[in-house]
Amino acid sequence: xxxxxxxxxxxxxxxxxxxxxxxxxxxxxxxxxxxxxxxxxxxxxxxxxxxxxxxxxxxxxxxxxxxxxxxxxxxxxxxxxxx
Numbered sequence: 001x002x003x004x005x006x007x008x009x010x011x012x013x014x015x016x017x018x019x020x021x022x023x024x025x026x027x028x029x030x031x032x033x034x035x036x037x038x039x040x041x042x043x044x045x046x047x048x049x050x051x052x053x054x055x056x057x058x059x060x061x062x063x064x065x066x067x068x069x070x071x072x073x074x075x076x077x078x079x080x081x082x083x
Contacts, residue, residue, distance in 0.1 A: 029081070033079065034081055039073055
């Protein structure tokens, strides 16, 4: 006597796998978007460190430039990844 649980396992194992491949352009856009987001985080972390190691004081203008660059890279990355 078969249990209902064993029957459902057989059905699951026999089911045809569904292949939801994204089109190549979407896949590439997602990869580029993810890369841009990671670049944004690296810029946010290492740009201030680079300025400090050069012995230059971080001014408000430098902080704004870093933040604007990070926001642009991150936003573009999210847009490309979710498009």
